Amino acid sequence: MKVARRRFDTLVIGAGGGGLRAALQLSQAEANVAVVSKVFPTRSHTVAAQGGINAALGNVLPDSWHWHMYDTVKGSDYLGDQDAIEYMCRAAAHLVYELEHAGVPFSRLEDGRIYQRPFGGQSQNFGGEQAARTCAAADRTGHAILHTLYQQNIRAKTHFFDEYFAVDLIKDDEGFVLGALVLEIETGEPLLIEAKTTLIATGGAGQLFRTNTNAHINTGDGMAMVLRAGLPLQDMEFFQFHPTGIAGKGMLITEGARGEGGYLINKDGERFMERYAPKARDLASRDVVSRAIAIEVREGRGCGPDGDHVLLKLDHLGEETVHKRLPGICEMARIFLGIDPAEQPIPVYPTAHYTMGGIPTDRFGRVVVPVDSGEEAIPGLYAAGECACVSVHGANRLGGNSLLDIVVFGRAAANDIIKFLRENRYHRPLAQDGVDAALAHLARWDRKTGSESVAALRAELQAVMEEYCGVFRTAEVLEQGLDKVLELKARLDDAVLTDHSRVFNTARIEALELENLMDLAVATVTSALARQESRGAHSRVDFPERDDQRWLKHTLFYREGRRLDYKPVRMKPLTVEPFPPRERVY
Amino acid sequence: MRFRIYRYNPETDTAPRMQDYEVEGLEPTMMLRDALLRIKAQDETLSFRHSCGEGVCGSDGMNINGRNGLACITPLGELKEPVVVRPLPGLPVVRDLVVDMSRFWHHYRSVRPYLIVHDPVPEVEFRQLPAHRDRLDGLYECILCACCTTSCPSFWWNPERFRGPAALLQAYRFLADSRDQETESRLDELDGPYRLFRCHTIMNCAAVCPKGLNPTKAIHAIKKLMVEHAI
Numbered sequence: 058m059k060v061a062r063r064r065f066d067t068l069v070i071g072a073g074g075g076g077l078r079a080a081l082q083l084s085q086a087e088a089n090v091a092v093v094s095k096v097f098p099t100r101s102h103t104v105a106a107q108g109g110i111n112a113a114l115g116n117v118l119p120d121s122w123h124w125h126m127y128d129t130v131k132g133s134d135y136l137g138d139q140d141a142i143e144y145m146c147r148a149a150a151h152l153v154y155e156l157e158h159a160g161v162p163f164s165r166l167e168d169g170r171i172y173q174r175p176f177g178g179q180s181q182n183f184g185g186e187q188a189a190r191t192c193a194a195a196d197r198t199g200h201a202i203l204h205t206l207y208q209q210n211i212r213a214k215t216h217f218f219d220e221y222f223a224v225d226l227i228k229d230d231e232g233f234v235l236g237a238l239v240l241e242i243e244t245g246e247p248l249l250i251e252a253k254t255t256l257i258a259t260g261g262a263g264q265l266f267r268t269n270t271n272a273h274i275n276t277g278d279g280m281a282m283v284l285r286a287g288l289p290l291q292d293m294e295f296f297q298f299h300p301t302g303i304a305g306k307g308m309l310i311t312e313g314a315r316g317e318g319g320y321l322i323n324k325d326g327e328r329f330m331e332r333y334a335p336k337a338r339d340l341a342s343r344d345v346v347s348r349a350i351a352i353e354v355r356e357g358r359g360c361g362p363d364g365d366h367v368l369l370k371l372d373h374l375g376e377e378t379v380h381k382r383l384p385g386i387c388e389m390a391r392i393f394l395g396i397d398p399a400e401q402p403i404p405v406y407p408t409a410h411y412t413m414g415g416i417p418t419d420r421f422g423r424v425v426v427p428v429d430s431g432e433e434a435i436p437g438l439y440a441a442g443e444c445a446c447v448s449v450h451g452a453n454r455l456g457g458n459s460l461l462d463i464v465v466f467g468r469a470a471a472n473d474i475i476k477f478l479r480e481n482r483y484h485r486p487l488a489q490d491g492v493d494a495a496l497a498h499l500a501r502w503d504r505k506t507g508s509e510s511v512a513a514l515r516a517e518l519q520a521v522m523e524e525y526c527g528v529f530r531t532a533e534v535l536e537q538g539l540d541k542v543l544e545l546k547a548r549l550d551d552a553v554l555t556d557h558s559r560v561f562n563t564a565r566i567e568a569l570e571l572e573n574l575m576d577l578a579v580a581t582v583t584s585a586l587a588r589q590e591s592r593g594a595h596s597r598v599d600f601p602e603r604d605d606q607r608w609l610k611h612t613l614f615y616r617e618g619r620r621l622d623y624k625p626v627r628m629k630p631l632t633v634e635p636f637p638p639r640e641r642v643y
Numbered sequence: 644m645r646f647r648i649y650r651y652n653p654e655t656d657t658a659p660r661m662q663d664y665e666v667e668g669l670e671p672t673m674m675l676r677d678a679l680l681r682i683k684a685q686d687e688t689l690s691f692r693h694s695c696g697e698g699v700c701g702s703d704g705m706n707i708n709g710r711n712g713l714a715c716i717t718p719l720g721e722l723k724e725p726v727v728v729r730p731l732p733g734l735p736v737v738r739d740l741v742v743d744m745s746r747f748w749h750h751y752r753s754v755r756p757y758l759i760v761h762d763p764v765p766e767v768e769f770r771q772l773p774a775h776r777d778r779l780d781g782l783y784e785c786i787l788c789a790c791c792t793t794s795c796p797s798f799w800w801n802p803e804r805f806r807g808p809a810a811l812l813q814a815y816r817f818l819a820d821s822r823d824q825e826t827e828s829r830l831d832e833l834d835g836p837y838r839l840f841r842c843h844t845i846m847n848c849a850a851v852c853p854k855g856l857n858p859t860k861a862i863h864a865i866k867k868l869m870v871e872h873a874i
Contacts, residue, residue, distance in 0.1 A: 160758030
């Protein structure tokens with residue numbers, strides 16, 4: 058079948074902070090770059106990040122990149138790769154200054170330097186006093202960064218394909234990735250984008266769960282494309298539940314609220330985090346705080362008529378601080394709860410938030426797969442941001458490290474792409490088989506027979522994932538969950554669209570998204586069932602301890618046969634001494 | 644609850660029409676977006692943009708009972724029935740509630756919405772005093788939902804030449820930034836009878852902005868800057 062074609066040096070799929078940071082670097086290097094995004098770039102979910110971006114600037118309290126590295130390794134429950142973490146923490150300050158120079162309206166200290174606030178899991182001096190490492194633009198840091206990066210891309214004349222949905226990667230027989238088949242949403246027409254390199258920066262998959270902090274678009278499309286291309290996903294069992302989503306609704310209330318001095322109370326008014334994390338209290342790591350809230354509720358100390366949440370108290374901070382430092386939160390509380398947090402506490406509960414796992418990459422953003430002697434890069438394929446697993450977050454991401462991750466590895470990937478382009482000057486011949494397969498995938502939704510509805514299956518999938526793959530897990534529950542997810546996936550084969558029109562057919566897009574979510578649900582539950590230990594966000598009631606002997610390793614999941622494989626954690630940093638696994642207390 | 648929704652699919656419809664829907668089990672605290680999602684679950688041919696569900700991504704601007712707003716932060720309890728939902732006015736309709744935003748983006752890009760600095764940058768951050776940073780409040784928070792521009796009669800009358808409130812708010816966001824070094828040329832570019840001066844202080848923009856911003860005030864500030872620079 059014939060399909061329209063465009064050719065670029067390099068293709069970026071996804072226009073959140075990771076994709077845009079990479080695109081900016083590439084455009085500035087005068088590469089011919091195409092950015093494909095299924096929504097207009099400033100709609101990307103980076104826009105919703107609130108609290109800030111970590112960098113050891115030391116503007117408020119003493120700090121060093123090495124302490125940041127220690128906190129990140131510890132926060133990851135030692136599953137993070139220490140070479141990548143060192144790279145990220147060392148690069149952080151430079152990249153934050155770069156963002157500031159590009160126009161990000163950071164909040165300021167009296168002397169005009171960037172405002173920094175304390176966040177969870179941060180310490181001075183390798184586990185000492187609380188640090189203040191999170192650079193903030195009020196509580197709208199993601200919005201400020203995303204808009205600035207988009208604006209600078211306008212300046213750099215990056216080529217945007219707004220509202221184009223990426224369907225599948227195109228690979229040739231030698232394993233080179235040659236671009237992607239995309240769908241122009243407005244016309245419903247497929248388009249083949251040929252490129253010497255493809256960077257996937259499509260974000261996370263929070264839509265796997267019913268109650269989540271994520272946007273509707275967070276369906277893990279890039280990760281699922283990688284699975285369909287026969288490549289593995291790494292550490293998918295590690296999904297972060299943010300301690301403070303608005304109870305029952307899911308909207309995020311930034312950790313910055315606790316960074317500014319807010320704290321959690323149960324129905325007795327007790328500041329319960331003191332029992333779970335005597336030193337860091339409300340600023341312990343997110344996995345620790347989320348479990349604590351879930352336990353409080355389970356043991357009958359929850360608030361409200363149903364005892365199903367706890368309260369985040371901010372009213373003691375004074376109206377000035379609350380309204381000045383957390384204006385977005387105030388707006389959200391007013392709209393969705395009808396309250397002013399400066400006067401009344403916010404009902405909160407742990408809510409699905411962040412995909413720690415993803416496409417396995419090295420610290421250059423190259424997608425890597427295991428070979429006999431180690432790892433090998435897939436030529437022409439890159440990933441960065443939440444869809445990637447470098448892994449800098451390991452089993453639990455620290456707040457403020459996701460915005461950092463996207464700019465650090467967006468840029469790193471772009472730098473390696475520039476090198477790759479120098480060494481690979483010409484487009485490789487197109488693999489028509491790959492194009493045909495992608496078109497066939499798309500054509501599946503033209504079928505006019507079937508009995509299942511996409512919306513209903515999506516709702517069922519989210520409910521199953523929430524119930525069977527949540528904060529606390531056991532083999533029994535996960536096994537049931539896996540059966541249910543596989544059954545849903547089988548039913549997806551029988552799904553049919555009632556709308557077969559071409560122009561801006563969002564039903565078709567949602568069907569493609571559901572296929573992606575389905576594969577990711579299988580990857581998540583399968584990986585979770587296999588990992589018989591508790592580490593970071595993966596909390597197995599039947600295996601309550603961390604087991605470094607057996608499980609200090611990364612999971613790899615392959616779609617074909619739901620095969621699992623494992624690879625070692627890179628414990629060796631670039632220049633400093635490793636941080637060996639230790640008991641993790643806050 | 645009863646809804647009356649603008650429908651148009653260029654593949655099958657010769658003209659737009661209004662379609663009635665009845666949705667059961669909605670609560671007054673639910674948002675219009677929740678209702679639209681229920682409707683879409685029944686009738687998947689209805690197309691509209693939406694994403695974050697909390698008023699920060701700017702996708703779901705639409706005309707709700709005659710007033711522009713974001714579906715995801717408009718509580719159903721505040722709406723009179725039947726709730727009449729139309730696409731944003733003043734832009735071509737692609738399908739149903741989806742409008743073609745090209746012209747809106749064109750004006751946005753035209754104001755050079757990015758920081759321009761010519762001096763060598765320091766190895767650390769630029770110093771910006773809190774009082775200077777405060778000038779960006781009420782400007783940088785714009786989510787580009789287009790509610791303001793598409794509610795502006797001056798934009799309806801001169802959509803090609805008047806930049807519109809959203810783009811002008813962004814123009815001022817950079818004029819107001821103590822770090823930016825293109826004040827003169829930015830002001831020059833906005834001079835003339837149309838780009839800026841078609842604003843007649845009707846103030847629909849400020850009335851509808853879902854983020855509580857005030858583009859009219861920003862436009863006034865640009866005019867004031869022009870006068871200051873002229874003398």
